[in-house]
Amino acid sequence: ATEKQQRQNKKTYIVHMSKSHMPADFVEHKQWYDASLRSVSDSAEIMYTYDTVIHGFSTQLTEEEAEALEKQHGIVSIMPETRYELH
Amino acid sequence: TTRTPMFLGLDMANNMFPASTSEGDLTVGVLDTGVWPESKSFDDTGLGPVPSSWKGQCEEGKNFNAATCNRKLIGARFFSKGYEAIQGPIDESKESKSPRDDDGHGTHTSTTAAGSAVSDANLFGYASGTARGMAARARVAMYKVCWIGGCFSTDILAAMEKAIDDGVNVLSLSLGGGSPDYYRDSVAIGAFGAMEKGIFVSCSAGNAGPSSYSLSNEAPWITTVGAGTLDRDFPAYVNLGNGMNFTGVSLYNGTALPDTLLPFVYAGNASNSTSGNLCMSGTLVPEKVAGKIVLCDRGVTARVQKGEVVKEAGGAGMILANTDSNGEELVADAHLLPATAVGQKSGDGIKKYLFSDPNPTATIILGGTKVGIQPSPVVAAFSSRGPSSITTEILKPDLIAPGVNILAGWSGAVGPTGLSVDNRRVGFNIISGTSMSCPHVSGLATLLKGAHPEWSPAAIRSALMTTAYTAYKNGEQLQDIATGKASTPFDYGAGHVDPQKALDPGLIYDLTTDDYLNFLCALNYTPSQITVVSNRNFTCNDSVKYSVADLNYPSFAVPFTTGLGSGGNKVTVLKYTRTLTNVGASGTYKVSVSFPSESVKIAVEPAALSFSQMNEKKMYTVSFSANSMPSGTKDFGRLQWSDGNHVVGSPIAITWT
Numbered sequence: 001a002t003e004k005q006q007r008q009n010k011k012t013y014i015v016h017m018s019k020s021h022m023p024a025d026f027v028e029h030k031q032w033y034d035a036s037l038r039s040v041s042d043s044a045e046i047m048y049t050y051d052t053v054i055h056g057f058s059t060q061l062t063e064e065e066a067e068a069l070e071k072q073h074g075i076v077s078i079m080p081e082t083r084y085e086l087h
Numbered sequence: 088t089t090r091t092p093m094f095l096g097l098d099m100a101n102n103m104f105p106a107s108t109s110e111g112d113l114t115v116g117v118l119d120t121g122v123w124p125e126s127k128s129f130d131d132t133g134l135g136p137v138p139s140s141w142k143g144q145c146e147e148g149k150n151f152n153a154a155t156c157n158r159k160l161i162g163a164r165f166f167s168k169g170y171e172a173i174q175g176p177i178d179e180s181k182e183s184k185s186p187r188d189d190d191g192h193g194t195h196t197s198t199t200a201a202g203s204a205v206s207d208a209n210l211f212g213y214a215s216g217t218a219r220g221m222a223a224r225a226r227v228a229m230y231k232v233c234w235i236g237g238c239f240s241t242d243i244l245a246a247m248e249k250a251i252d253d254g255v256n257v258l259s260l261s262l263g264g265g266s267p268d269y270y271r272d273s274v275a276i277g278a279f280g281a282m283e284k285g286i287f288v289s290c291s292a293g294n295a296g297p298s299s300y301s302l303s304n305e306a307p308w309i310t311t312v313g314a315g316t317l318d319r320d321f322p323a324y325v326n327l328g329n330g331m332n333f334t335g336v337s338l339y340n341g342t343a344l345p346d347t348l349l350p351f352v353y354a355g356n357a358s359n360s361t362s363g364n365l366c367m368s369g370t371l372v373p374e375k376v377a378g379k380i381v382l383c384d385r386g387v388t389a390r391v392q393k394g395e396v397v398k399e400a401g402g403a404g405m406i407l408a409n410t411d412s413n414g415e416e417l418v419a420d421a422h423l424l425p426a427t428a429v430g431q432k433s434g435d436g437i438k439k440y441l442f443s444d445p446n447p448t449a450t451i452i453l454g455g456t457k458v459g460i461q462p463s464p465v466v467a468a469f470s471s472r473g474p475s476s477i478t479t480e481i482l483k484p485d486l487i488a489p490g491v492n493i494l495a496g497w498s499g500a501v502g503p504t505g506l507s508v509d510n511r512r513v514g515f516n517i518i519s520g521t522s523m524s525c526p527h528v529s530g531l532a533t534l535l536k537g538a539h540p541e542w543s544p545a546a547i548r549s550a551l552m553t554t555a556y557t558a559y560k561n562g563e564q565l566q567d568i569a570t571g572k573a574s575t576p577f578d579y580g581a582g583h584v585d586p587q588k589a590l591d592p593g594l595i596y597d598l599t600t601d602d603y604l605n606f607l608c609a610l611n612y613t614p615s616q617i618t619v620v621s622n623r624n625f626t627c628n629d630s631v632k633y634s635v636a637d638l639n640y641p642s643f644a645v646p647f648t649t650g651l652g653s654g655g656n657k658v659t660v661l662k663y664t665r666t667l668t669n670v671g672a673s674g675t676y677k678v679s680v681s682f683p684s685e686s687v688k689i690a691v692e693p694a695a696l697s698f699s700q701m702n703e704k705k706m707y708t709v710s711f712s713a714n715s716m717p718s719g720t721k722d723f724g725r726l727q728w729s730d731g732n733h734v735v736g737s738p739i740a741i742t743w744t
Binding site: 012014016018020047048050051052053054055058060076077079081082083084085086087 | 119120168169172173192233237238239240241243244245247248251252261262263264267270271272273274276277279280281291292293294303520521522525615616618619622624
């Protein structure tokens with residue numbers, strides 16, 4: 001029940017990052033993604049890291065966390081999860 | 088699939104498509120519900136070693152051993168993090184957390200695209216023949232992204248990334264999610280990345296037809312595939328107590344009804360529910376249907392589920408009648424009880440008798456498989472239709488392919504109806520949807536890629552589109568089964584795919600990544616929106632006048648705006664520029680325009696193009712001049728270039744809004 005409640009409070013997002021905006025302090029992009037995420041949420045975890053068709057990651061955030069993340073340096077967009085269906 | 092290779096002329100084209108190494112070097116990546124590796128369609132007999140460039144793998148998981156992969160099925164992965172984040176942990180008693188297909192859909196689509204040839208394939212004896220994928224020697228890689236609770240964008244994007252990294256040559260996606268802007272659509276975003284690496288991406292147009300503006304997967308770097316019928320049918324005859332007979336379709340294979348006529352009842356009159364006519368679960372009164380044939384109206388719930396409801400209530404058989412949203416479209420199902428689907432007209436005729444006779448009776452007689460049905464193809468009523476709701480200057484769908492009553496491989500985990508009560512297990516199943524037409528095109532694109540390795544995804548699509556046909560051999564336009572009348576380019580795009588002709592299109596409309604970036608500029612996308620779609624920083628040049636109309640697309644969608652308050656016949660001129668690339672012998676092509684309506688004047692400049700060498704490019708301009716027309720008016724035509732041997736055809740769809 002707790003897990004379900006946590007899921008209900010959070011939504012899944014695809015976070016697009018601008019790879020060229022990565023601060024020099026980071027060696028790898030994944031570190032930068034992780035630090036950006038950590039700056040808005042203690043509990044959120046990266047689900048997928050994307051590097052071929054977009055630069056970024058997916059994660060679960062509250063709306064407040066998503067809004068805060070959107071204001072971070074190097075964020076291109078935050079796209080909510082979408083459900084697709086078979087045809 | 089059985090029948091579609093013949094229907095598409097692939098049997099005749101065997102000598103034209105090189106069946107040796109080139110096709111075997113190519114891999115079709117399919118994003119779907121997973122795969123049933125034990126299907127005979129994944130037999131790898133005769134296939135050479137896995138291409139050395141292949142980086143994919145078969146992932147182990149619940150009910151899935153990597154050793155079941157072979158030289159045919161060379162990749163199988165699953166993506167469930169996004170699904171589990173929303174739905175909670177996968178219930179492994181209901182679905183396998185692995186590439187295993189517990190649904191059947193993924194096995195059907197992947198074997199349609201590239202399944203090996205299997206002789207004597209059939210479903211309960213129906214549609215019997217040798218089943219093969221369109222690219223029977225190509226390899227298959229499955230990326231499982233769809234689960235019981237749906238398919239999620241985070242998983243889809245991850246799967247597309249992995250497929251690209253693995254080295255697929257063609258991507259086939261028989262799924263969709265409405266029509267969001269390209270920068271909000273993970274499939275469009277993933278497809279852009281694939282296109283850029285030379286991967287052909289084919290997607291289903293959707294099953295939301297026959298309504299206009301009902302398309303999915305509309306991005307111009309995607310090939311959007313609608314559905315048409317084959318020349319094959321599975322008739323089942325309804326005999327009524329008044330002596331009248333009607334023809335429907337059925338894939339039932341069980342105990343037949345007795346020769347005598349049985350009591351017949353309308354579900355709406357055998358229910359306590361106001362929507363009893365739909366035969367939804369728990370709505371039929373057993374005392375009123377027991378031992379009778381029940382007529383149910385189509386809609387809201389799955390067709391096979393209605394059969395289950397009738398059977399559970401004690402009904403002896405079911406007649407499923409189309410309503411106006413399906414017209415005369417007949418989709419066959421492997422029902423659990425003797426049943427037949429009938430078109431709206433037949434349904435109305437049967438109801439007339441049912442409501443007028445105090446003691447109506449009926450029976451259903453199965454007719455097996457019939458081929459040579461004409462006219463065929465006809466556009467399926469369910470096939471989603473244009474115009475594009477995102478970019479009205481791009482005509483979608485791009486083309487149609489077989490998608491009605493298609494036999495292909497199936498999962499051993501589920502019966503042919505997909506119902507939990509269906510304990511039957513089959514190696515092949517017959518189902519319908521643009522999900523089925525999409526992998527036909529994916530496989531055909533693989534054949535073209537094998538024959539022309541140097542062709543870009545846009546070139547392959549152009550070849551498929553410009554050689555597609557829009558009329559039957561007698562010259563009449565392809566029909567739309569939803570209306571029974573001639574269909575339009577908003578229904579079939581460039582027409583029905585003709586792979587033999589696509590092999591040698593003469594000329595192609597090519598497109599590069601830069602062309603698509605310019606297209607995004609023409610849409611006035613912001614820099615960040617362009618970055619989201621294209622994964623790069625690209626700045627539109629303020630001094631360049633970008634035009635959507637100049638995207639080098641093989642079709643023409645021309646949206647005029649109705650003049651409001653102008654009070655006169657103000658003529659508007661819209662100019663479209665196109666570039667043709669010669670991929671055949673040298674020659675001179677002359678243009679012809681067919682546009683039956685007087686509403687628009689169409690001028691092409693120049694009227695002839697001469698090509699002296701391979702890959703030579705020539706540009707032309709089309710001017711569409713039109714008076715103001717009432718909003719909602721549509722007119723259609725066709726522009727063709729021909730050198731006498733090749734016909735390079737483009738549909739024209741003009742709208743006023």
